[in-house]
Amino acid sequence: MDSKIQELILQLGKTHHLPEDAYACLIRGCSEESAAYAAQLAVPLRRQIYGTDVYVRGLIEISNICRNDCLYCGIRRSNHSCVRYRLSPQEILECCEEGYSLGFRTFVLQGGEDGFYTDALLCELLRTIKARFPDCAVTLSLGERDRESYERLFDAGADRYLLRHETADVYHYQKLHPPSMSFEHRMNCLQDLKEIGYQVGCGFMVGSPFQTPETLAKDLKFIETFRPAMCGIGPFVPHHATPFADYPQGSLELTLYLLSLIRLIAPDILLPATTALGTIHPMGREKGILAGANVVMPNLSPVSQRKKYELYDNKICTGEESAQCRSCLSSRMHSIGYEVVVSRGDQRKLSTSL
Numbered sequence: 371m372d373s374k375i376q377e378l379i380l381q382l383g384k385t386h387h388l389p390e391d392a393y394a395c396l397i398r399g400c401s402e403e404s405a406a407y408a409a410q411l412a413v414p415l416r417r418q419i420y421g422t423d424v425y426v427r428g429l430i431e432i433s434n435i436c437r438n439d440c441l442y443c444g445i446r447r448s449n450h451s452c453v454r455y456r457l458s459p460q461e462i463l464e465c466c467e468e469g470y471s472l473g474f475r476t477f478v479l480q481g482g483e484d485g486f487y488t489d490a491l492l493c494e495l496l497r498t499i500k501a502r503f504p505d506c507a508v509t510l511s512l513g514e515r516d517r518e519s520y521e522r523l524f525d526a527g528a529d530r531y532l533l534r535h536e537t538a539d540v541y542h543y544q545k546l547h548p549p550s551m552s553f554e555h556r557m558n559c560l561q562d563l564k565e566i567g568y569q570v571g572c573g574f575m576v577g578s579p580f581q582t583p584e585t586l587a588k589d590l591k592f593i594e595t596f597r598p599a600m601c602g603i604g605p606f607v608p609h610h611a612t613p614f615a616d617y618p619q620g621s622l623e624l625t626l627y628l629l630s631l632i633r634l635i636a637p638d639i640l641l642p643a644t645t646a647l648g649t650i651h652p653m654g655r656e657k658g659i660l661a662g663a664n665v666v667m668p669n670l671s672p673v674s675q676r677k678k679y680e681l682y683d684n685k686i687c688t689g690e691e692s693a694q695c696r697s698c699l700s701s702r703m704h705s706i707g708y709e710v711v712v713s714r715g716d717q718r719k720l721s722t723s724l
């Protein structure tokens with residue numbers, strides 16, 4: 371490894387920030403050795419705050435109906451081969467019920483931008499979930515809504531909101547999305563969510579078409595300055611029925627390296643080892659944890675609908691029961707010396723660490 375790269379990684383681990391051109395330099399310097407070195411610094415930092423605990427979130431994919439047409443996404447509006455479904459509030463509650471008995475204390479309601487889920491419907495659902503499971507956190511991941519909507523959902527009990535920024539470079543954003551979507555609106559949503567009081571998660575795909583070391587450097591600078599509570603990153607995986615069907619998937623090595631770099635930038639961040647990472651390598655999620663991630667998100671969706679929530683090809687866990695996913699991940703984490711814990715899994719601060 372280049373000694374300049376080694377020095378930059380060391381400096382990042384100490385100061386938790388770097389100039390944007392240094393981030394670009396770090397990304398260009400991705401190699402087996404630099405990734406191993408970044409992980410070697412990231413893992414103790416994560417351990418200092420979270421020990422060997424791995425937080426779980428029960429992911430409930432509530433709808434694959436989406437008004438948007440993101441060029442990378444398998445549930446985009448223009449994909450007419452996608453068989454659409456949506457879960458009723460009753461079905462969502464049943465998933466929570468099952469999840470609670472399996473030891474989940476966070477439920478993530480994720481879906482396309484589906485107008486069926488009005489503020490009124492979601493607020494009632496949130497109140498019911500919070501009344502029935504007062505010791506649980508609820509995360510929403512339902513895309514862009516207006517500020518008033520985010521406020522109502524927060525007041526009804528939502529704790530966290532995941533909205534990946536997808537890329538922090540406006541031109542790159544335009545290449546991944548149709549003209550009807552705007553980078554500015556995306557960023558405004560993230561700002562609104564933070565101001566309202568949500569624990570906010572941003573994130574991006576690694577290896578998305580037209581991504582460069584420069585756009586990734588902007589992503590890292592964005593994480594450094596925006597200070598999200600969470601950050602979801604995973605490799606881009608092509609979906610056969612999208613305009614990006616023929617682009618290559620993102621690299622395992624670069625994803626793991628970025629997980630470590632993000633841990634160095636934000637030591638206390640909640641960082642999932644994503645399903646997409648588990649999709650491109652059979653040990654992807656274990657490798658993610660060993661690079662500095664501290665969250666996993668097993669699937670709690672009804673098995674009858676799972677295959678339909680196909681954001682990308684070959685997605686794992688689409689045939690398993692919820693209980694299977696949960697125990698599979700517990701044993702996978704156990705096998706590498708980590709432990710899935712029964713807890714809401716809120717962000718911890720260095721000062722309140724173990």
Ligand code: 5AD
Nearest residue numbers: 442443534605606607609646681682
């Ligand atoms: N490959 C990997 N991740 C994808 N997502 C959407 N499509 C793909 C794909 N083809 C990610 C996006 C979105 C999240 C829910 O899933 O980053 O924000």
Ligand code: FES
Nearest residue numbers: 687690695698699
């Ligand atoms: Fe779903 Fe392993 S996590 S089967």
